[in-house]
Amino acid sequence: MGLRNMKKISLILIYILAVYIVFPNNAYGMHIMEGFLPFNWAAFWWIAMIPFVIVGVRSIKKTVTEHPSLKMLLGMAGAFAFVLSALKIPSVTGSCSHPTGVGLGAILFGPAAMTVLGMIVLIFQALLLAHGGITTLGANTFSMGIVGPFVSYGIYKGCQKLGAPLWLSVFLSATIGDLMTYITTSFQLGLAFPAASGGVMASALKFMGIFAFTQLPLAISEGILTLLVINILSAYSQKDLGFLGIFTGKELPTRKQGVKA
Amino acid sequence: MKPIAKNGVLLVIVAVLAFAPLFLARNAEFAGADARAEQAINTIDANYKPWFKPLWEPPSGEVESFLFALQAAIGSGFVFYYIGYAKGKHVASKKGQT
Numbered sequence: 599m600g601l602r603n604m605k606k607i608s609l610i611l612i613y614i615l616a617v618y619i620v621f622p623n624n625a626y627g628m629h630i631m632e633g634f635l636p637f638n639w640a641a642f643w644w645i646a647m648i649p650f651v652i653v654g655v656r657s658i659k660k661t662v663t664e665h666p667s668l669k670m671l672l673g674m675a676g677a678f679a680f681v682l683s684a685l686k687i688p689s690v691t692g693s694c695s696h697p698t699g700v701g702l703g704a705i706l707f708g709p710a711a712m713t714v715l716g717m718i719v720l721i722f723q724a725l726l727l728a729h730g731g732i733t734t735l736g737a738n739t740f741s742m743g744i745v746g747p748f749v750s751y752g753i754y755k756g757c758q759k760l761g762a763p764l765w766l767s768v769f770l771s772a773t774i775g776d777l778m779t780y781i782t783t784s785f786q787l788g789l790a791f792p793a794a795s796g797g798v799m800a801s802a803l804k805f806m807g808i809f810a811f812t813q814l815p816l817a818i819s820e821g822i823l824t825l826l827v828i829n830i831l832s833a834y835s836q837k838d839l840g841f842l843g844i845f846t847g848k849e850l851p852t853r854k855q856g857v858k859a
Numbered sequence: 860m861k862p863i864a865k866n867g868v869l870l871v872i873v874a875v876l877a878f879a880p881l882f883l884a885r886n887a888e889f890a891g892a893d894a895r896a897e898q899a900i901n902t903i904d905a906n907y908k909p910w911f912k913p914l915w916e917p918p919s920g921e922v923e924s925f926l927f928a929l930q931a932a933i934g935s936g937f938v939f940y941y942i943g944y945a946k947g948k949h950v951a952s953k954k955g956q957t
Binding site for chain 1: 866872880896914934942
């Protein structure tokens, strides 16, 4: 994908956001339903997912063997995604959707680890709740377990580099990661079902109307909840977070003082 | 502001975000289904038939909400177990220092 395409796409994204702020749309936002991707696309996303899962398993193994004490924290990050994706929250558009909860784990353990944890959550929901699906697992893992966490991680690191305060980095990272998950879902559906007139983009926009606008307030909620957990962790789990390099040397002393006071 | 107060304020914001829509969009259905995307697919390609059915579907809305509640309970159970565990360890290590 060339730079020009990227520019085009980002312009279109801005346009869509503007459109949906003006014309809110009754919409539901969820994962792609079982059987609702044509076979070729379902296979494509499965294949695209596999390398990330392998890297993710390796990354988790590495973290756990280097710091066995982090197992509990890893379980907590997985459990956080588990809770949040069970909560279908009403949105201003008059329908419901749920957050993903993968931003927290991506900040703590890196994005690849969350690919694996996100996939586990999706398998549970596909098999027991008929929510999402096994044939669409590849596509859903790609949006929630790969794009979401990688975007979260990138934004978190970027904000930290720019010297943003921890709370802002965490909030932006989780919020935008959540939104990107649903924007990815829209593109996946758009690619699989191009509109007769306008093609892939036109139908991606249509699906974005369904998925992204509903998600906006939920994404903000997810950002706040992630921040809340990070606040608690920074009070009680400084040692674990130290292993993970969450706080730069600059942050740690001020945080410690804050807790003692 | 104390950490607890800060987190309290954050929780209130989340609660408002979650419940305000119920008052703002009173007449909406709040159907949480994925039906809307299905409809959209149908308007784009009327001939598309899902080629795979879920292996198992919860037999009723009650069973489904039970399973969702279970998922949330298991998840939050572990999250709060961890927070308690971390706090306990933190307090113990503080005592050890003095």
